Amino acid sequence: MLTALCLVLAALAVLVLPAALGLAVVLRAGCSAAMAGLAALSVAALLWPSFAVLALPFGPPWAAALLALDPLSAWFTLLLGLTGCFAALLIVPAPRAELVGFPLFLLGMALALTAADGFTLLLGFEAMSLASWAMLHDRRAARLYLIFAVFGGGCLMAALGLLSAGSGSLGFAALRAAPPEGWTAVAVLLLVLPGVAAKAGLAPLHLWLPLAHPAAPGHVSALMSAVMVKVALYVLLRLIFDICGPAQASWWGVPLLLAGAASALLGALRANMEVDSKAILACSTIENVGLIAVGLGLALMFRGADMAVPAALAMSGALLHVLTHGLFKCLLFLGVAVAQAQAGSRRVDGLGGLLHNMPVLGWTMLVGALSAAAIPPLAGFASEWLLLQALLGAWRTGDALSQFAARPARALVAGGVARGAAAMLRLWGLVFLGRPRSPRVAGAEDAGRAALILPAALCLLLGLFPAVGLGLLHPVLAQWLGPEAVVPASLFGLTAGDAGASYLVLPAAFLLVAFAVALGRTGRGHATAPAWDCGFLAPPPHLPFGDPATQPSGPGFAQPIARMLGRPLLAAREAVAAPGPGSMAPALHEARAADPTWRALAALRRARHSITLQADRLRGLSIRHALGLIFATLVLLLAVLAGLERP
Secondary structure (H helix, E strand, C coil): CHHHHHHHHHHHHHCHHHHHCCCHHHHHHHHHHHHHHHHHHHHHHHHCCCCCEEECCCCCCCCCCEEECCHHHHHHHHHHHHHHHHHHCCCCCCCHHHHHHHHHHHHHHHHHHHECEHHHHHHHHHHHHHHHHHCCCCHHHHHHHHHHHHHHHHHHHHHHHHHHHCCCCCEHHHHHHCCCCHHHHHHHHHHHHHHHHHHHCCCCCCCCHHHHHHHCCHHHHHHHHHHHHHHHHHHHHHHHHHHCCCCCCHHHHHHHHHHHHHHHHHHHHHHHHCCEHHHHHHHHHHHHHHHHHHHHHHHHHHHHCCCHHHHHHHHHHHHHHHHHHHHHHHHHHHHHHHHHHHHCCCEHHHCCCHHHHCHHHHHHHHHHHHHHCCCCCCHHHHHHHHHHHHHHCHHHHCCHHHHHHHHHHHHHHHHHHHHHHHHHHHHHHHHHCCCCCCHHHHCCCCCCHHHHHHHHHHHHHHHHCHHHHHHHHHHHHHHHHCCCCCCCEECCEEECHHHCCEEEHHHHHHHHHHHHHHHHHHCCCCCCCCCCCCCCCCCCCCCCCCCHHHCCCHHHHCHHHHHHHHHHHHCCEEEEECCCCCCCCCCEEEEECCCHHHHHHHHHHHHHHHHHHHHHHHHCCCHHHHHHHHHHHHHHHHHHHHHHHCC
């Protein structure tokens, strides 16, 4: 199995040559085959777990590089193999630097996920970051992304240095045998959390993600959102759950729980404010990564309290959402790339009516949007249901800190899930319903059918049969929580451990299908009429599909959410420019919003500027005023010391 893994990694390295020669067809076929092989190898590793380690004939000066494919690595490489295969199908002729970066990007992620020592892990992690950075088209996004990548890599390097101090080795087996204790363990946690958050896009270290993901090519954006941020979560699992051992306090999960809940709400709100379809999906990734972080935080809390069954529930929900989110987010990004190539726009206000002339794209994107909105019985619902059931049971830990942290987390997660569903409804409705907003949109045709149909089919299968995914997850849970840590599941549905709640998948699917059939029957024999143009005159001849200004806009669709939550959280502002009396011009609606982290950085910049101005004023003091200031400071310090020495 490890030999086959080495062959896959070698194939990715060899594909750099045809990429450098500009052979996009060879690169497409080679990357698709290599990723399909990696997915098959991952399924075999999950069905027949192996903990063997392979020492490569090269590596750092002090030791050989180590590779392994244990159940945790296999779960994440399964995601990489599937989504990498789908994304590679959309490789098109491009600049050679972009073509060369793609196999290196895949190789870096695969190397990080299969590493069995700290050096190989960091090597793959940084190769992944640099390769994706090289494929960004926007300089500002690339610069910001590089800053966060360097920060995250530095934090992880320091954490691995602390971990290796007790064992004298960077091999995971040696690190696992000597887990950190006391303040060393706390320092490792304080280094790993920001390092992972900077790469995964957790608030408040998420600023790069809404800029970097839209700046990459479509197939690269799909992998950045579906897999790259999950590699950071894998590093968290490897260093905190695995290497630090089970003997950690339950409060370790509280920072991850709160950061994940805040990210879920913030990402969902930002997704409702954006007008660029790729930016909407990027902000939705912040929401979903936050949900996964909530599940991992709950698993840490439950494991610290020696509660294996609730910990298995939280861990199952988090890891199942890793796979399902990767599939439907890859599908959505690839669909947006196809729509942009055919219709010439990414803005939701520049598209419209694509379902009529691009039915394959429309229906597959609907599957992805409904999965992202957690609508049963599609892929996203089962994993989010498990996460919410685990969150509702957080009070059982008996730890006051965990119980108090779970209260606001429940409210934030519920708000994030609801707003995330609204963002997906807004995206799909504005892009695929209504009328075309330009002649090019009206003439768009379906393309990339295989890259869209395959992930859509997997979303349907995982939604209808989540027990298959949970069955593949069992070796991962048994690796850390014991063989008894199993979420009861069958072909008919899931059960939330010993809490008693159940989700019956097939009956829910039957009811939804029956409702859809009944709704279709009631729509027969309907009459058609001209579309309502809000009272405007008939469109001119050069706009045969109607005036785009008379259709709903992105900011207008999000106006209720912006007014309710956007103002206090995102400083949302709107302005309406109404035409004068007698004018037939449409009114213009402009909406603005600012991320709270950017506002905090701006406030710090203003405070630094104010301090600098005050320091400049102090430089201009006369000798008399300077001596007076020194004397006053000395008197104040003496008074403070006298107060401290008083019995």
